[in-house]
Amino acid sequence: MPRVTITREVHFSAAHRVFNPEWSDERNFEVFGACANPNWHGHDYVLYVAVEADLDRDTGFVMDFKDLKSVVESRVVQDMDHKNVNLDVPWMEGIIASAENMVVAIWDRLVDRLPEGVKLAKLTLWETPRHYVEYSGE
Ligand code: NI
Numbered sequence: 017m018p019r020v021t022i023t024r025e026v027h028f029s030a031a032h033r034v035f036n037p038e039w040s041d042e043r044n045f046e047v048f049g050a051c052a053n054p055n056w057h058g059h060d061y062v063l064y065v066a067v068e069a070d071l072d073r074d075t076g077f078v079m080d081f082k083d084l085k086s087v088v089e090s091r092v093v094q095d096m097d098h099k100n101v102n103l104d105v106p107w108m109e110g111i112i113a114s115a116e117n118m119v120v121a122i123w124d125r126l127v128d129r130l131p132e133g134v135k136l137a138k139l140t141l142w143e144t145p146r147h148y149v150e151y152s153g154e
Contacts, residue, residue, distance in 0.1 A: 017070040021137050022078045024065045026088050028097035031056040032113035056100060061118075062142040063092070065126065069134040079134045091125040115143040119151040127153065 034051040035044040044052040051057070065088050069078045095105050101113040107125060111117050119141040127136045142148040 017073060019068060019070050020078050021066050021068040022081065022084070023067075024081060024084045024088055026063050026065070026085075026093050027060065028063070028093050029058055029060050030096050030099055030101050031058045032101040033057075034112060034114050036112060056102075059143050061096070061115075062148075063088070063122065064138075064140040064142075066137040066139070067130060067134050068137040079131055083131070087126065087129050091129055092122050115141050115147075115149045116151075119149050123151055123153055 032051075033053060033056050034048045036047075039047075041052075041054070065084065067079060067084060071078065095107070099105055101108050101118065107121055108118070111121060119139050122141070123136065123139055126139075130136060136153065138150060138152045140148055140150050
């Protein structure tokens with residue numbers, strides 16, 4: 017059967033501060049710029065979740081888009097949307113809230129929650145309309 021990739025797009029708005037708690041404020045501003053502001057700031061994140069599988073002979077699907085939406089909503093969006101990534105998201109605790117670290121943590125939230133035979137192929141996380149990060153699990 018043909019192997020096809022399908023992608024679901026989801027949005028969430030979240031606050032964060034990107035800083036290394038072991039560094040001085042000065043060093044944090046030097047490395048992380050405005051993202052190190054102590055009083056937080058927000059982004060409108062856009063996440064693309066791509067999964068791949070052999071097409072199902074009976075449905076012509078990779079997986080049901082409804083089910084993909086539901087797993088991404090329940091495992092990621094509900095925890096992140098209108099939350100503070102540093103303070104409110106248990107699975108980001110102790111992790112620097114960079115988009116890179118976020119996309120890896122999101123991968124771990126999703127990778128073992130897909131139907132049998134469906135592989136998480138790639139995550140793309142847009143932090144602003146001008147930059148994004150990608151992760152394929154390696
Ligand atoms: Ni930021």
